[in-house]
Amino acid sequence: MLCPVLCGLSTDVKEGENGNYTLIRDVEDNQLGMFDQPLPCFGCGIGWFSLLLGFVFPLMWYYATILYFGNYYHKDPRERAGLAANAIAALILTISVLIAVAAILL
Template identity: 65%
Template sequence: MGEASSDDLCHCQGCLGKYTLLRDEENPQLAKFERRLPCFGCGIGWSSFLLGFLCPLLWYYATTLYCCKYYNRDPRERPGLAASAIAAAIFTTAATITLSIILIIWAQK
């Protein structure tokens, strides 16, 4: 990324020139991520994470999106998709251990 020109920097005392403008008429890409995220503003990742406690298949759906780099469309989706991927891994591990223990106990009877 290139340096921002001195015209793009804030000149107020509170900011001290640390922040750049969100919108620039010459470069409309700067305002690309101003729109709201889907799913009531939470994004697909966080919505899948929360709803995954009711239906764990949503964690696997979000994990697929994470592995396919869906977050390249909107980088704000990355944390939620990563959280869902971690939840899917934990759920899979816990389910595998639980089923293994149940099968061992059942086989001993």
């Protein structure tokens, strides 16, 4: 019984008897088309592509971290997970480099 309410369909008893439903929302204002386009970088998004490329060129992790903290994912929320993964990878790399430098110098 929740589907007509969640789908934006009218649940009026008179219209339900006829088997006809009326849309409550505006048909011309369709929000679904915003995410129909594939993500950039071979369809996996900038975040995940930077994570994979970062294993060869680690500065990509820092680039994607800057995008993450710059709220780039507000343009497309599907990018948020990949950009967050880059921030974690950049943090791990920074800590490991600091430990390695401390071990060499001490």
